Amino acid sequence: MNQSAPDPAPVLALKGVSKSFGAVRALQDVSLQLFAGEAHALAGENGAGKSTLIKALAGVHRPDGGEVLLDGEPVVFHGPADARDAGIAVIYQEPTLFPDLSVAENIFMGRQPRRSLGRIDRGAVHGTTAALMRRLGVDLAPDRPARGLSIADQQIVEIAKALSFDARVLIMDEPTAALTGSETARLFAVVRALRAEGAAVLFISHRLEEIFALCQRVTTLRDGRWISSEPLEGLTEEDLVRRMVGRDLDDLYPKQDAEVGEVALSVHRLTREGVFRDVSFDVRRGEIVALAGLVGAGRTEVAQAVFGVDRADAGEVKVAGTVLRPGSPTAAMDAGLALVPEDRRQRGLVMDMSIERNIGLTGLGEVRRRGLVSRALEHDRAADWAVRLQLKYNRLADTMGVLSGGNQQKVVLAKWLATGPAVLIVDEPTRGIDVGTKAEVHRLLSSLAAEGLAVLMISSDLPEVIGMADRVLVMHEGRLVAEIPRGGATEESVMAAATGRKGRAAA
Structure with a gap:
């Protein structure tokens, strides 16, 4: 009688791990197993404990209870260097390279191979880097400066650095958040190649379709607790969402009926040379109008010109019939415009400031008394909006960095909604936030x-x-090429226009 082969041992595992920060229990009795040659997804809403789990594996945090197991043996990482030496590498959403050094110099920073007399063996550095890039199937020159590399190429450099350390476990934290479709496809090809070589991959993404496309197993966390670990085969996105949020989420796009009123925003023949040209559209009170298109089509640039961040070369913008002074965000705000930018951390928030101070930044005049900001008024204003937007926080005096991505987005929204705008421009309002918070933003x-x-x-x-737009305006290569009513908007019709395969639809 033949005996079946024993199940392979996990390369890296967490067993009953708990971690608290003061009164906040970030992880409670969480277990996870990562196997060689497998991509394992980590799913959960913002605040579920994913970041803390990653840091426990990477040696940033030491668990309060439970064990980290490497090849089945308990191990204690005293810092990230210990984890790296054990073959564990983390690829973050925003790589941190030295911009004035080359690709090869970044990969071997602080551990360059030496010749006799201690001189750096530049030939070995470049040759090894070239070999790593061939292994990854990427054409990236070793002597190319890191400055100017796309986020996708920066991530490839980080992966090559991990391979140079003989990493056996690759942890990827939201690696596709800032990538285009083609860049994501290239990254996935690299990950699949590493899996084929026997690497264990832990993949974190809010995009459920990516989890199903890349991974074989998934572990779900909710409120710091382990919910499930299971194969993705046979699982649906609805099943995974239910595990993540603890309920069915049928109403992800809760579009209410609204009475459409007069024109609130009118853009006429707006042009910025070399970026976009001859863009005209209206947005009426009660409408949600979506500006769609591929990355690089000019959508964000149009929004910034409308708000006055960038100065247009021609055209005009009207709010409630009044022409705005070009290139003046102050004039735009005074007229009732509000802009929630795509990059909330760099352009929407002051991360070192408190939650209440960030919410109050757009209304300092309203909380000022005798020339000084009243902390009591500032706190009351922030507390009011925190309740309205169901913000999850410990203290309003805490800095922004303690909030999850979804709650940071709510603070940006609160900051602008507190101005009482007539027109709200939101650029990628749900990028990088979990499915439950996404539904809350849509509802708002x-x-x-x-x-x-x-x-x-x-x-x-x-x-x-x-799901959310009353009308869809589609841009292609800097021009507005289609206007599609809600009833005619499908993924196929929008993509046809965005890729230039369909001429301008009748308004």
């Missing part, structure tokens, strides 16, 4: 439109565009 935008606010939404998420 829908209710604001129902109250009479005009909303211009820029989004690369086609289901979001189709």
Whole structure:
């Protein structure tokens, strides 16, 4: 009688791990197993404990209880260097390279091979880097400066650095958040090649379709607790969402009926040479109008010109019939415009400031008394908006860095909604936030439109565009090429216009 082969031992595992920060229990009795040659997804809403788990594996945090096991043996990492030496590498959403050094110098920083007399063996550095790039199937010159590399290429450099350390476990934290479709496809090809070589991959993404496309197993966390670990085969996105949020999420796009009123925002023949040209559209009170298109089509640039961040070369912008002074965000704010930018951390928030101070930045005049900011008024204003937007926080005096990505997005929204705008421009409002918070943001935008606010939404998420927009404006190579009513908007019709395969539809 033949005996079946024993199950392979995990390369890296967590067993009953717990971690607290003061009164906050970030992880509670969490277990996870990563196997060689497998891509394992880690799913959960913002605040579920994913980041803490990653840091426990990477040696940043030492667990309060439980064990980290390497090849079945308990191990204690005293810092990230210990984890790296054990073959564990983390690829973060935003790589941190030295911009003035070359690709090869970044990969071997601090551990360059030496010749006799201690001189750096540059030939060996470049030759090894070239071999790593061939192994990854990527054409990236070793002597190319890191400055100017795309986020996708920077991530490839980080992966090559991990391979140079003989990494056996690759942890990828939201690696595709800032990538185009083609860049994501290239990254996935690299990951599949590493899996084929026997690497264990832990993959974290809010994009469920990526999890199903790349991974074989998934572990779900909720509120710091382990919910499940299971094969993805036979699982649906609805099943995974239910595990993540603890309920069915049928209403991800809760579009309310709204009475469409007069024109609130009118853009006429707006042009910025070399970026976009001859862009005209209106947004009425009660409408959500989506601006769709591929990355590089000019959508964000149009929004920035409308708000006055960038100065247009021609055309005009009107708010409630009044022409705005070009290139003046102050004039735009005074007229009732609000802009929630795509990059909330760099352009939407001051990360070192408190939550309440960030919410109050757009209304300092309202919380000032005798020339000084009243902390009591500032706190009350922030507390009011925190309740309205169901913000999850410990103290309003905490800095922004303690909040999850979804709650940071809510603070940006609160900051601008507190100005009482007539027109809200939101650029990628749900990028990088979990599915539960995404539904909350959609519900908020829908209710604001129902109250009479005009909303211009820029989004690369086609289901979001189709689910939330009353009209879809599509850009292609700097021009507005189609206007599609809600009833005619499908992923196929929007993509046909975005790729230049369909001429301008009738308004």
